[in-house]
Amino acid sequence: MFVESVKTPGIAHLSYLIGSDGEACVIDPQLDTQHYLTLAGKHECRITTIIETHRNEDFISGAVALANQTGADIYHGKYADEPIEYARKAGNGDKFEIGKWTLEVIATPGHTKDSICVLAIDNEQDGQPIGVFTGDTLFVSEVGRTDFYPEEMEKMAGQLYDSLQTLANLGDDIIVYPAHGAGSVCGSGMAEREFTTIGIEKRQNPGYQCTSKKAFIERKLKENHYIAPYFSKMEQSNVTGMDTPLPPVACQKLAQDAQSAWQKSAERPGVLIDVRSHAQFRDCHYPGSLNLPGGLLSAYGGWFLDYSTPIALVADSHQQATESSEQLWRMGYQQISGYLTMVPKPDTIEAYHRQHVNAVTADKVDERIRAPRANWQLLDVRKQEEVENNEFDQAKHIYLGYLPEMCHQLDKSRHYTLACGSGKRATVAASYLLAQGFENVDVFIGSMQAWQSYQQGT
The missing domain is CATH 3.40.250.10 (Rhodanese-like domain)
Incomplete structure (x- = not known):
């Protein structure tokens, strides 16, 4: 009996292969289908079942591609916004026998209406639950987003609260297998650690520290998440299904x-x-x-x-x-x-200025703030909660993702210094503004990290 995790870099996605006795199930597969085929081969198992814990918004599901390669059946939560064309419906209490494992579906709406978790039961241990695959419902030190239904945010937050209580009642020793780790857009407070238990989360997860359902809902309604434009494309792709497995060579050197x-x-x-x-x-x-x-x-x-x-x-x-x-x-x-x-x-010299981005340090930014010029502006591209926690003096705030939509509000004749938390996102912002024809742009190296150190030393 085994459980193998597959981590996808960039989006910090976690998927799983669970199996025994020649059978295996993949939970929340990515397009990197070869990972699962290789692991199944290592364990001498055939992938017979694929389960999706919800319709994903941030990447293309690999369920269709993997099913076409293996002949596996695909299952998805029964309360999807639109019928999932490539999957069978799985409802609360449905069970799947995978060798010595029994996988039991738990309906856990909140992040999405179709969200489910999957309880792993070890039939060699008198049918004892061992772990639970929590999708985007429960993470390490974080819980799922509830903002994908703008008109129903309070309702979805309430449903997530109820779903978390359902998970809490499974038992403190149950191992939690989440669908994302730190760095995912699906939550801002995830710990670096990718494994946990129900008991640990009940003690440490902020989502479990709310004293009432009302307090939990109020907390969720105050969160400020961002929905990237490409999410709508992903949602539709994950309704109809896409058979585009990651090719062996996705990029060649240009001729x-x-x-x-x-x-x-x-x-x-x-x-x-x-x-x-x-x-x-x-x-x-x-x-x-x-x-x-x-x-x-x-x-x-x-x-x-x-x-x-x-x-x-x-x-x-x-x-x-x-x-x-x-x-x-x-x-x-x-x-x-x-x-x-x-x-x-x-x-x-002309080519140098076209190909180079100037960087400025905290003392230079401080000098500009103390003696501001009419044509200079510090532009902060961090997330809203970062700005609320630590503001830059005299800065204009535009979230990095909103620049394509809002850069028309900026004046190309002005001098902009880009700032963020460390200087990385500021460089992204500078590259975009330069590509849009802004000529007088530089980057605050170290940004807020450097600014705080500078202020402590002055």
Whole structure:
């Protein structure tokens, strides 16, 4: 008997393979279907069942692709907003026999109306429950979002409260297997640890510390989450189903003639995303490119990209390009033309200014705040709750994801210093503004972290 977890970088998604005696079930599969096939082979099991704990908003489900490769049956919570075309309905109390495991469905609405959890029962231990796959209902040190139904937020928060009480009654020793870890857009307070128990969460999870259902609802209604534009595409894709498993090679180096077109902003046939580090981008980049390295590509790419425009990458290596293209593929951005690896150094002063982003330190920002110029503005691109916890003096606030919608409010003749928590998101924002024709832009290195250290030392 075994339980294997599969972590998907970028979106911090966790899926699971559970099985014994030649049979296995996958819970919340990603498009990286080869992971499950390899693990099933290792355990000499056949994947017979696929269970989705809810309709996902932040990535394409791999259920259809995996079912077409294995012949497995797909099950989904019965109260979906729209009929899930590729899945059978699973309701509260339904059971699936997987070797010596019994998997029992628990209806847990709140995050979505169709949310379910899956209780794993060990039939070798007198039918004792061992663990529960909690989807987006319960995480480590966090609980699910309840903001996907704007007209029913109070109702959904109340349902999540009831669902959490149902889980609490399973027993303190029950192992919790959540669908996301730290860094996911599905919750802001998740711990780095990816394993927990019901008992630990009852003691430590803020969602369990509310003294009443009313207090819990009030807490959830005060939360400020963001819904990226690409979520609607993911929702529809996960209703109809998509058979687009991650290909073995999702990104190839651009041919020489194609490289020339992508390098020149005037001839560029799509969006050029630079996935190198922020420091490398600031030092030298292709004019008009957008800097989205690492996990920021999954976290913020959906705010800046559309599905009809081809994408090419600037990367340090084939591996970096591959990992980044895989992130895009999971989000449905599958028009990936290829990648570049070389960014030529500028050979003139004019080229240097086009390819370089200036960085300023806390003392310079302090100087500008104390003696502000009429054409200068500190622009904070952090999330609302970050701003409420620690404000920058005299800063204008526009959340990074809202820049495409709100940059028309900014004056291209002004000088903007971009700030965030560390300088990373500020560099993303600077890259976007530069691509939109803003010329006088720099980045506050270290941003709030540096600002707090500076203030403590002065």
